[in-house]
Amino acid sequence: MKFIRFGTPGMTETLIDPGEIREPHLHVVAAILWHRQGDGRMLIARRQQGTHLADYWELPGGKLEAGETPWQGLQRELHEEIGIRASDGRPFMKVYHRYPGRNVLLDTWSIENYRGEVSAREGQPLAWVAVAELENYRFPAADLPILAAIERSAIAETRRYD
Helix, strand or coil: CCCEEEECCCCCCEEECHHHCCCCCEEEEEEEEECCCCCCEEEEEECCCCCCCCCCEECCEEECCCCCCHHHHHHHHHHHHHCCEEEEEEEEEEEEEEECCEEEEEEEEEEEEEECCCCCCCCCCEEEEEHHHHHHCCCCHHHHHHHHHHHHHHHHHHHHCC
């Protein structure tokens, strides 16, 4: 049984089974996309004006469509948004978050191999950012536990080679 982090502002974070989520929610997939140069930078994108949480930065991805698996949805979203084809990925972390007016299950995957060149196909600003620089960007609340886990894993990875 897999568990995910569940947090609501002002409440303690707990772990829940995704199969126990009974309330309506959006299933969103997102990529932790590492730069090909292997320099520890990852891609972030700024949300467009007129969208929920406009001007916040996020990991590239989007909503699952009916009948898609998370991997299929992520591949489609990455191609539509940034013009790449992910060739392999592995689940990283899931977070369930209640925003005012909507609930989101954020399903993140770590992507290290892809075909194509990253480009902003929807006109959104993109940035390759070192993990240590993530704190300089404003992210939605659902992303924060994921970013903290990325920081912990990146620090552990760096220390392994010292």
